[in-house]
Amino acid sequence: MKQLLDIVRVEARSDYTLLLEFENGELRLFDVAPLLDKQPFVELKSVELFTKAYVYNGTVAWPGNIDIAPETLYDRSKPA
Secondary structure (H helix, E strand, O other): OOOOOOEEEEEEOOOOEEEEEEOOOOEEEEEOHHHOOOOOHHHHHOHHHHOOOEEEOOEEEEOOOEEEOHHHHHHOOEEO
């Protein structure tokens, strides 16, 4: 089984990407744009809301109880 890594820092960018720092020090870039037409991510089309991303319990979350699992963030991101 693959080790799950927590996110320790997130920077939400206005181009709908997230710069993620994982607990092992690895920096990765995740593109949220492909998810923006799906629930519950539709609300994140607002750049003002999207850029309010924060780290909560080892993953990325937004106001309104929106989050993405850390394993999804890792598996679908690329090295920064």
